[in-house]
Amino acid sequence: MAGIKVTIPYRPRYPQVHERLEAHRFAVLVAHRRFGKTVLAVNHLLKAAVRCPLERGSYGYVAPFRTQAKQIAWAYLKHYSAPIPGVTVNESELSVTLPNGARIRLFGADNPDALRGLYFDGVVLDEVAQMRREVWQEIIRPELADRNGWAVFIGTPKGVNLFHELFVQAQKDTSGQWLALVYRVGDTDALSAAEVEQMRVEMSEGAFRQEFLCDFSASSDDVLITIDEATESSQRIYLPTAYQSMPLVMGVDVARFGDDRTVIFPRRGLVSSDPIIVSKLDNVEVANRVISLYHQMRPHSIFVDAGQGQGVIDILRQALPCVYEIPFGGSALDAAKYYNRRSEMWFLMREWIRAGGATPKVDGLVGELSSPLYSYDAKGRISLEKKEDIKERLGRSPDLADALALTFAMPVLPESQGRQEYADRQTNVLMEYNDLSNGGGYADGIPQSLI
Template sequence: MTRPAARRVTIPYTPRYPQTEIHPMLESHRFCVLVTHRQMGKTVCAINHLLKSALTNTRPAPRYFYIAPFLKQVKLIAWDYLKRYSAPLPEVKLQESELCAQLPNGAKIWLLGADNPDALRGTYADGVVLDEYAQIKPDVFNEIVRPMLLSRQGWVLFTGTPKGQNSFFELYNQARKAAQTDPARWWCGVFPADETGIISPQELAEIRRHTPEHLFRQEYLCDFTADAEDVLISVGLAAQAAARSYAPAELAYAPKIIGVDPARFGSDRSVIFRRQGLQAFAPQVFCKTDNMTLAARVAQEIKTFHPDGVFIDAGCGGGVIDRLRQLGFEVTEINFGSAPLKAGQYANKRAEMWGEMLQWLQAGGALPAGGELRADLCGVRYDFDAAGRMKLESKEQLKARTGRSPDLADALALTFALPVQKRSGGGPAGPGRFARTEYEVL
């Protein structure tokens, strides 16, 4: 018996950026955490991901669930989307009383409220969306949803907008950590309004003028720390810096500096960061790079960028420093735990570099595009010691909390290690061509 050819059906949904980047990640990872700004279209994205997953599932009786904090919320928003995008499907059956759509292949999609989680007990799921997760009790996933996924090895999408440092913030940190160690199964995406372009710059500026700053940072810049008082660099400050740029002529007066944060293998990355005055340029990032290779990369950057100072973290960079000096380049090793120049203000050199970087941002510093750098910058907490000096949480504490080391931000911070004067005269930079700074750098 010949099986009838499958009918091609087009769902009336055309993904836009960033949905065009989100959908491939959702389809290739089992556990996804999606953090978005208001009006990005995450519910539409989630509903269409459910539809595609359900329609392409060849298992018997596939089951999918969209769960929001409250049933009333589901009825008001998600149910209309499910009806709209499933309308072209032949023989689709919509059960309004149960908020359930039965698709032509027998798959079912239920929309439920987390305010009645017991309705889910005892069933299985091929896929689950937990929307506005910040407002859903963690027990809903741990005690109810997680067991539903076991028999079918189902996937789950956690999505929402930050609402302070709550269970969604903890999940976000866990997901970032898991994505480092298990990137085939975990994915974490963050999409603030100033990067997606969905809300025009003019409209976004208007919203900001009429919204309390902490709410704007939380709702539109995806800032989990908007209400936190111990974060050194706010998301808003980093976002403003990422929106700025300077022409070469505006930077001509300023010295050029390179910061290098080496990492010998492991999960951390080696980073080379270039900065001239108020402008920081896109970093070079290398994974699992040995000292000789990294030294060669730095040497090439010196020849190309003609820096007035090169600062390298001595923690893992001893081999890189030795090799560059062997080649005749003048570089400065920086020990993050050493004494700062401003001993009464900072507890150590690392705190001083970050403090100087904060002042640079406040003075008009411009960052290159990229959410990863901004996440590094805005994830570090600070405190004060008994002497009233600023100190940062250790890299080990930060990595344990967030699952990653702020490699990009530390490399940029290294460009503030010591004062640097612009090199006098012209000519290409090379071995021994750095002018002396106002400090004797040894």
């Protein structure tokens, strides 16, 4: 398009943003709702395509869903590209082709196959928090390699997910390739002060912090454990005298698929220790690892997930006296309050955290603890989000958190109330749970043995 002057009908609300985006190969733009992210993104793509010096320039705009991309960006793309002489619009594939051969196309992350086999000189990923991470990591990122393409990630915080991880990565980058930008509602004039104040009054504190103050630590009302709670738990430190009289319990979450991990999580009272994480071991190897740990640490009880751990459980029961099979999807011990056993264990883990529980500083644990959502079923029981849905959003299975949750499968008594007795016999923990629930042992609904 050399020699042709083209004026796009766009007056940047934030010209400094475009300048900073153009100066970095990868940029993460965190912005409040109604910032104008989509208009900015479309025009950023359009300017790059118009100036593209390469043959058959290729640019993409990716939204979580193709229908969403069409609804929020297609009209903008056609409007702002219309003044360019010779532009070609393809309604069926949602693309515009410029006279220099560069093309901008809209995609949905819900159909990753449509993105495969392409190359990009530049791409914008809008509302990254709602996308599966493989769309970026396994498809788009490799497609930028051929021609040293760039990427801009835009969105509003929505907990711990790919968008949060990219933002943290951009903040820590020292190569100069990454840029992290944050625009909170007080940083712009996109909304009037009166409107902002009205929304502050009408919305919950967590929702306002997340949507308009761009606070990744803010949680929606249906998050079981907030990021703040999980982070605070990881920062607690206790002297051994505060927990050493409590029985040691272990939760064992056995790997389900090839990319999952087997996690063995020890906990003694208010303090959980560093987990033992192993991968690609068969049932015999996992069982041998647990048996070895038993002889080293002498736990009171070992709770194993029955889902994929049946073979491990069979081996352990022949060697150890304190192994208990815990069906995550089975009935809760308090079936009137919880939808299933997994929901019950996670809720008790939340109460433990709120009561002062300390978790180790292990990569990924805070994110796993603060990811699950909860709801209520038709009977008013607490129901935790499915593990498969958490894995899709988080990008990995919450194995660490599930293993820690297993340590709350059943109440156990403190060491001072009969440690030797427990060592000499196989404890009927289920009977003890019933005794506790019928005769005290609880403080505000939390088993004393869990505190």
